Amino acid sequence: MFRNKKVIVIGERDGVAGPAIAECVKAAGGTVVYAATECFV
Amino acid sequence: MDLDTQTAIERLSAEYGPERLLVVLGAPDAEAASIAAETVVLGDPSYAGPLAGAQLGLDVFHVLEEEFREAVPPDTYDQQVGLMADVLDAAELATAVRAFRES
Numbered sequence: 403m404f405r406n407k408k409v410i411v412i413g414e415r416d417g418v419a420g421p422a423i424a425e426c427v428k429a430a431g432g433t434v435v436y437a438a439t440e441c442f443v
Numbered sequence: 444m445d446l447d448t449q450t451a452i453e454r455l456s457a458e459y460g461p462e463r464l465l466v467v468l469g470a471p472d473a474e475a476a477s478i479a480a481e482t483v484v485l486g487d488p489s490y491a492g493p494l495a496g497a498q499l500g501l502d503v504f505h506v507l508e509e510e511f512r513e514a515v516p517p518d519t520y521d522q523q524v525g526l527m528a529d530v531l532d533a534a535e536l537a538t539a540v541r542a543f544r545e546s
Binding site: 403404406407408409410411412413414416417418419420422423425426427429430432435436438439440442 | 444445447448451452455459463464465466467468469470471472475479483501502506507510511514515516519520523524527531
């Protein structure tokens with residue numbers, strides 16, 4: 403899935419946060435180039 | 444989508460090329476997931492940010508989609524995402540994001 407791809411992580415405070423998604427991507431062998439956790443009020 | 448995130452995506456697309464990027468979303472509901480997916484595929488639908496009108500066509504997935512889940516070691520996925528996988532509607536989120544990925 404992540405072969406030859408750079409991964410952008412867009413998490414959300416009320417969903418799944420950026421760091422958690424990034425850890426999953428890294429564990430799967432992916433390269434994270436940007437990670438954020440957005441918050442909508 | 445946050446304007447800073449849109450700016451970063453624009454910069455990364457120019458640096459790596461859109462075909463080399465893959466976006467993973469953690470939105471809590473279908474509406475939020477749809478807006479985020481639309482933004483990275485077809486452009487910012489609110490026309491407020493740098494990605495307004497930018498049809499980048501990026502690959503986009505939601506963290507709860509089966510394809511993403513299968514790529515991640517189960518222990519890691521359960522530890523990082525497990526709780527939210529039980530709380531959020533994975534099927535609805537997958538449908539929302541897939542609609543833009545396959546458009």
